[in-house]
């Protein structure tokens with residue numbers, strides 16, 4: 001796996017990597033991909049894609065509203081809180 | 094240089110919040126309008142680790158109903174997927190949405206265009222969850238901190254996405270499509286369809302291409318349009334902007350542009366990082382859904398007939414012109430009145446199912462009657478409604494009364510000219526055509542003796558007004574005239590009433606000689 005690919009994945013995952021870590025993960029991720037390459041050798045042509053491994057379907061709840069959390073609890077873990085909201089860095093559209 | 098002629102190509106993506114009581118994956122109330130920030134929030138919609146979502150059945154039913162109304166196919170199998178992207182309005186770092194197995198595909202609706210109907214394809218309708226709301230704060234003075242506040246109330250509200258094919262060829266077609274689509278959602282009662290409040294949102298893909306080619310040029314996504322008018326203006330602006338770029342020999346950049354309403358322009362928005370790297374994968378916390386065909390058909394049978402379908406049926410079945418059908422189906426009350434009237438005339442009315450079924454047309458005599466009812470509704474009836482500022486639901490003439498009048502015309506009892514007068518009288522008094530025509534009701538009473546007896550009854554019953562008149566209050570006479578007219582059901586000759594009243598009041602003025 002290329003350096004750029006590792007850096008891209010790290011960015012998507014919002015993980016900061018040092019130079020050494022980038023090199024190390026190049027190796028690790030390549031190994032994982034190699035392993036999947038082995039799995040890909042299995043003939044799955046007669047098997048429909050699996051989206052779920054739990055043997056369940058049609059699990060629904062009825063449309064009933066129930067009380068939410070008190071706001072203090074909602075905001076309790078927010079690093080910064082203002083006007084009853086979570087405060088985050090500027091997001092410009 | 095010869096300027097090339099370009100054709101506009103527009104596709105729309107609509108997001109509509111569904112009117113469920115609770116959110117799509119948790120039981121928080123979905124009715125957050127006006128609520129304090131972060132008061133409709135639980136661990137699920139807050140995206141805390143270890144929680145499990147559960148699908149709200151009502152949201153799925155509303156979405157499937159909508160998809161059926163949009164003539165979509167409903168596959169048996171559907172599932173939710175995770176759409177990953179980092180943004181502070183997304184509590185979990187992903188949005189639960191639908192990717193490769195949406196709940197519906199391949200539908201269409203029609204829009205009115207130059208007196209014709211144009212098909213607009215619907216690519217798909219799928220369900221997802223709404224995101225949290227970001228409130229941007231800009232400091233009053235330069236150098237201050239700019240930041241955003243997150244209100245999670247909206248997170249997890251059921252959001253239905255409706256994607257159209259790039260079938261619209263002008264901003265006006267796009268506006269018409271939105272109007273028809275919103276009408277259908279309102280008719281179904283699944284959404285408020287309110288653009289200004291953000292419960293009905295629209296993004297557009299706009300591109301141009303040389304006329305006569307099917308070549309697809311670079312498309313631009315336009316966002317931030319908060320009203321039907323804004324959609325029209327933004328698209329018209331964007332089309333002209335692209336045309337100008339192409340005519341200068343430039344190329345269109347694939348980008349997202351935001352509509353700035355007060356400036357009347359679209360501006361390039363900084364593209365979100367990795368906007369197209371969503372890394373969709375099946376949502377492991379939600380089992381897939383399998384919709385039985387019986388249930389889908391049951392839902393289809395429950396759909397109301399939509400204005401467009403009804404309009405079509407009025408044309409094919411009753412043989413009305415497109416402009417007649419347009420006006421008759423513009424309001425549900427008018428269309429209902431039309432059919433009630435035909436029913437009273439003994440014309441077999443056919444209840445449409447609302448899916449563009451082509452019914453065999455009615456026989457010639459039935460169509461002739463339908464045409465006649467339509468003429469009356471669109472002619473005299475509408476004229477009187479407009480003149481009195483009434484809606485058809487407030488009119489005193491019942492469909493049965495109108496039918497009765499048409500029967501009298503058909504039998505030759507009244508002429509077409511008389512019918513107009515009779516109808517006006519029916520409209521004014523609410524009396525039936527037969528009552529009016531039989532003469533007793535319609536003819537004016539000019540017999541002095543007959544009017545006199547009414548005048549005497551009125552005077553005896555209104556001693557207060559008589560007293561007022563004697564005191565010199567002239568308007569008391571007007572009141573008494575009104576009472577006599579009312580008592581005689583409008584039939585007494587007004588000038589006779591006037592003179593008889595004056596005569597009586599003056600006589601009573603004299604001292605009694607008893």
Ligand SMILES: [Zn+2]
Nearest residue numbers: 119121135138
């Ligand atoms: Zn919740």
